[in-house]
Amino acid sequence: MTTAKRTNPDRPDRLVLIGDTAIRLLVERGMRGLTHRAVDEGAGLPPGSTSYYARTRAALLEVALARMTVLEAGEFAPALADGESPAALPDDLMGIADLVAAIVDAAIRDGRDQKIARYELALEATRRPELRTVYDEAGAVFRGAAVGMLAVLGSRAPERHGRFLVAWCEGVMFDAIAGAGWATPPSRAEIRLGVIELLSGMLADATPRPPARPFGNASTSDMGDSPDRS
Amino acid sequence: MTTAKRTNPDRPDRLVLIGDTAIRLLVERGMRGLTHRAVDEGAGLPPGSTSYYARTRAALLEVALARMTVLEAGEFAPALADGESPAALPDDLMGIADLVAAIVDAAIRDGRDQKIARYELALEATRRPELRTVYDEAGAVFRGAAVGMLAVLGSRAPERHGRFLVAWCEGVMFDAIAGAGWATPPSRAEIRLGVIELLSGMLADATPRPPARPFGNASTSDMGDSPDRS
DNA sequence: AATCGACCACTACAGCCGTAGAGAAAACTG
């Protein structure tokens, strides 16, 4: 429907090259620097190619966003679940703090460009509903994992706590990457401390012993994955 | 030095009109929609006016950012300090939670446009050092207040805690405004709960009785928890 | 009162933008 002409999997199509270049341009020059011709040039493609694969500008943005979703999914795959078993997630506070700190620290240090491009597209999605959809789906996965972890820890409000945990991470990352704290980003140890404090505040009145079953009792429906999924 | 021709206070100059219009365009159409001619049109000025007051595009961005700094300062003035007495800030956990929740809630609900423009400029500042400066100063004020409040509450690491409190707020706001949680922003009560949990987690090992002296305007020097640079 | 200088409106121009379409090249079919 959008513009992706060929989804043939046996050719790693120019679309991913165009998407990667678009993301790079977004980071280096912002929304104003992302143009069809700039992508052609930046990707070493013959002039007009981008204009052919993404006829309109909206289509070009969708290509970039789609590519970014793929990249981000691949980024969290090793951390969240190697196969698709969420049981690989840690189930104690310290383990979760380690994991979260590792993810945030990595995002600040190595994933800076990724994040800037994401913010740029998030802002654009403010004005383009068609981007919003894709964007939200990606976020739901992340949040689902957080809700699941909070549930395992015995939180009495895993939905809200998971959401605020994600928000905390997002805020720390934004501050360190694009905010006023860019000059002195927090160390990984500081992040870890922060996560521990946040979680222990949330769990002050948690059920004393976390339930034995992996995940599964969040207030609303989706929240992550059921224990067994085919 | 930048481009502000006239800082004469007795004429509320076209510069503020231009700045306001630039901010509005930033929100409605993004960076790509902010052009000299669009500002002329949007502000009802004769064509060429914006191009005269802000000869280059960089100058136009600075006008917008300067105006936004003023607007934001005016926004927090009633909440933070009417004169400049920080003693008006609450000094107990619940009072602070109320204040923070009120600020964040207001930002999400009434200050959405303000925030979007701010994010847009923050991203641009990633690539323009001259914007960075102004931007950071505004953030420092906010963070300073947070550090002060945490110090009053007896935090053992007010620098870090204040910073993470601000980051938490920033994350909640971003999520609700431009992030995946835009559809269901948290209620003010939920935000309040979140702040209380965050603060109580930070203050688990706080000094039992908070010090009596009001603040101390912790800029960067004194109370860092880690051996950091000054 | 004439001059002068600041302030401002308007126009010009070179360059880049999104997008469309015509035609070349390649791939596929028989």
Place this chain on the structure above:
DNA sequence: CAGTTTTCTCTACGGCTGTAGTGGTCGATT
């Protein structure tokens, strides 16, 4: 190997963008 369809390259065009410059208006100065 001829024909046909798909995939791509290249060029064109109207419109918008940043920015500089030119001349006009108006108040202040002497």
